[in-house]
Amino acid sequence: MQEEIVIIGAGQAGAQLAHSLRQGGFEGPLRLIGDEPHPPYQRPPLSKKYLSGDVGAEGLWLRPPAFFETNQIDHIPNSRAVSIDRSAKRVQLENGDTLSYGKLVLATGTNARKIPLTGADKAGVVTLRSIADVDAIRDGLKTSNSIAIIGAGYIGLEVAAVAKALGKSVSVIEAQDRPMKRVVSQAVSDYFSGLHRDKGIDLLLEASIDSLVGEDRVTGVKLTNGNVIEAELVLIAVGADPNDHLAGEAGLEIDNGVLVDGSGQTSDPHIYAVGDCTRFYSGRYQRSVRMESVQNAIDQAKAAAQALLGEEVDYDPLPWFWSDQYDVKLQIAGLSEGYDDTVVVGSPEDHKFYVAYLNEGRLIAVDSVNFPRSHMLARRVIGETWREGLLPDV
Numbered sequence: 001m002q003e004e005i006v007i008i009g010a011g012q013a014g015a016q017l018a019h020s021l022r023q024g025g026f027e028g029p030l031r032l033i034g035d036e037p038h039p040p041y042q043r044p045p046l047s048k049k050y051l052s053g054d055v056g057a058e059g060l061w062l063r064p065p066a067f068f069e070t071n072q073i074d075h076i077p078n079s080r081a082v083s084i085d086r087s088a089k090r091v092q093l094e095n096g097d098t099l100s101y102g103k104l105v106l107a108t109g110t111n112a113r114k115i116p117l118t119g120a121d122k123a124g125v126v127t128l129r130s131i132a133d134v135d136a137i138r139d140g141l142k143t144s145n146s147i148a149i150i151g152a153g154y155i156g157l158e159v160a161a162v163a164k165a166l167g168k169s170v171s172v173i174e175a176q177d178r179p180m181k182r183v184v185s186q187a188v189s190d191y192f193s194g195l196h197r198d199k200g201i202d203l204l205l206e207a208s209i210d211s212l213v214g215e216d217r218v219t220g221v222k223l224t225n226g227n228v229i230e231a232e233l234v235l236i237a238v239g240a241d242p243n244d245h246l247a248g249e250a251g252l253e254i255d256n257g258v259l260v261d262g263s264g265q266t267s268d269p270h271i272y273a274v275g276d277c278t279r280f281y282s283g284r285y286q287r288s289v290r291m292e293s294v295q296n297a298i299d300q301a302k303a304a305a306q307a308l309l310g311e312e313v314d315y316d317p318l319p320w321f322w323s324d325q326y327d328v329k330l331q332i333a334g335l336s337e338g339y340d341d342t343v344v345v346g347s348p349e350d351h352k353f354y355v356a357y358l359n360e361g362r363l364i365a366v367d368s369v370n371f372p373r374s375h376m377l378a379r380r381v382i383g384e385t386w387r388e389g390l391l392p393d394v
Contacts, residue, residue, distance in 0.1 A: 002028025003102020005308065006091055008081045008246070010034025012042065013275025013297035014107035015062050020305035022071045030073050031099060033091075035080040038131060039065050044294060046134045047158040048324050052165065053138070057131055084250035086268055103308055106247055106258055106266070106273040107301070110240035110292060115150075117236075119212030125234045128155055140233040145169055148221045148231035150209065152179035154323045156237035157192065161325045164199050171202040171229045173221060178205060183321075183332065185339075185355050188367050191348045195328060204229070240292060242277045255279055257290040262314035264304030272308065274301045284316050285335055285364075293321050318382055320375075331375035334365030334382045346371060354378075 005021065007014045010032050018032050034040065041060035049055040068075040080094040084104065091099045112127035119125070124144075126137050137159070141147065147163050149156045152174035163170045172179075178189035179196075196203050208224040212234060221229040242257040253259040253267040257279030264272040275297040279290040296319060303315040321332040328351060339357035346353030346369075354374040357365040366378035 002026060004029040004031070004100065005103045005105065006031045006033065006099050006101040007105045007107055008033050008091065009107030009109055009243075009275070009277075010036070010040045010075060010077070011107060011109050011275065011297070012040070012062065012294055013109070013301045014105070015040035016298050016301035017105055017107060017274055017305050018068075018073045019063070019071070020302050021308065022073065024305055024309045026305075026309060028102075032068070032073055032075045033079050033081055033093070033099075034075065034077050036130060036132070037078050039063065039068070039075065039077075041131065042294075043129075044322075046131065047128055047155050048162065050131070051134050051138060051159065052162045060131070081246060084246060084271075086250055086271070089270060102270070104271045105264075105304065105308075106271065106277060107275045108243035108246060108273075108277045110242050110276045112236070113239045113241050115236065115238055117209060117212060119214065119218065120236065122212055122214055122218040123216055124214070124218040124232060125212060125236065127236050128159065129240070137233070137235065141166060141168060144232035146171075146231045147233040147235065148173060148229050149235045149237055150221070151237035151239070152176070152203065152205075153182070153237060153239060154180065154321075156235070157196065157325050158323060159235055159237065160196060160201050161199070164201060165326070169202075170200075171204065171221075171231065172196065173204045173207045173209065173223075173229065175208060176205065179203070183336070184330075184367055185336070185342050185357065187342065187344050187348065187355050188330070188369065191353075191369060192325065192328075192330075195326065199326065202229075240276070242279075242290065244277055247271075247273065247277075255288070262303075262316065263307035264300060264313075264315065265307065272304050274304045280315065282316050284318070285337075289335070291317075291319050293319055295320050318379060320379060329370055329372070331368045331372065332365065333368075333375055333378040334363075336365035336367070339364060345374070 040062045082094050083092040112129045146169040148171045160170050210222045210224045213220045213222050244254040244258045247258045248254045258273040260273050260278045260280050276292045282289045303313045307313045323330045336357040341358040343356045352370045354368040354371045368375040
């Protein structure tokens with residue numbers, strides 16, 4: 001009989017791993033532990049179609065509940081793992097139950113990053129990571145005419161677009177000098193700055209926050225210059241931190257993520273990890289990386305499933321990401337960190353262009369705005385040496 005596999009985390013990575021194991025012929029006991037009441041679901045639509053009401057909760061589900069029963073995947077919802085006993089190969093749950101494992105997989109994802117901000121505990125201050133979070137934001141938007149969003153990354157700008165479409169007064173407060181600075185070039189930042197301002201968003205850059213004001217409920221954001229941005233709802237959207245504390249407390253190696261090799265194996269040969277919570281070395285990029293994306297969650301889970309089934313695997317993906325804001329789609333292929341030159345092809349004024357990122361003449365990433373063909377082409381050719389004169393006319 002095959003040894004039992006326990007998966008902690010019922011998100012995209014955990015669900016994919018369970019599915020891939022069954023597809024690959026694993027017939028042993030398989031348990032999938034989730035800390036939410038829902039079946040495994042997609043997170044990217046939370047800040048877009050689910051927030052806008054275009055999609056209900058069932059529209060987010062990765063698989064219908066019957067799928068798990070049919071495939072003999074024991075999905076255990078509303079359960080939080082609190083400790084791992086590596087010597088006994090047992091997982092302790094918050095409700096006191098214990099689960100034994102032959103192999104354990106951590107697919108614990110991320111949490112919305114918290115910042116030490118006076119007033120962050122007031123009613124009306126929210127973060128966005130789960131269905132429950134978005135339900136709270138939707139309820140808040142029903143009774144609020146204004147929202148302030150702290151952070152001009154993907155989540156912050158996507159929520160800003162939805163809130164504006166709902167007729168709300170929207171302010172976005174960003175500490176950096178341009179939106180999405182960590183992941184895109186000046187040209188892409190400038191385009192999205194103009195887009196949001198044209199839609200009526202009050203985009204405040206290089207803004208430092210003193211505190212959140214109000215009595216029991218938030219009424220605004222006070223900046224260090226003394227200005228107060230009035231808001232009945234405040235979203236803190238300043239990134240995400242990996243849920244690696246469970247691994248760390250169990251003595252596994254962590255470094256802003258659970259450290260894994262190309263097969264997803266941790267420093268314990270009986271424990272694997274997949275998805276947003278992991279950090280691994282990429283030969284492609286010659287550095288350690290942690291990726292928060294659907295692509296990574298799915299592909300790394302598939303690779304780990306192969307390894308658990310006895311195959312040799314060396315996971316080193318070409319990452320890709322996307323963001324929908326209003327009717328504009330940003331698609332990113334590759335990682336642009338380390339670029340020394342950019343080439344803009346197309347017209348930002350026509351809302352259709354792409355930016356190629358080069359390092360010593362080699363293409364390392366492409367940002368495509370309303371230009372899906374360039375995105376798909378970039379995913380095929382990144383890794384080849386492109387010089388400016390060789391960029392294709394797509």
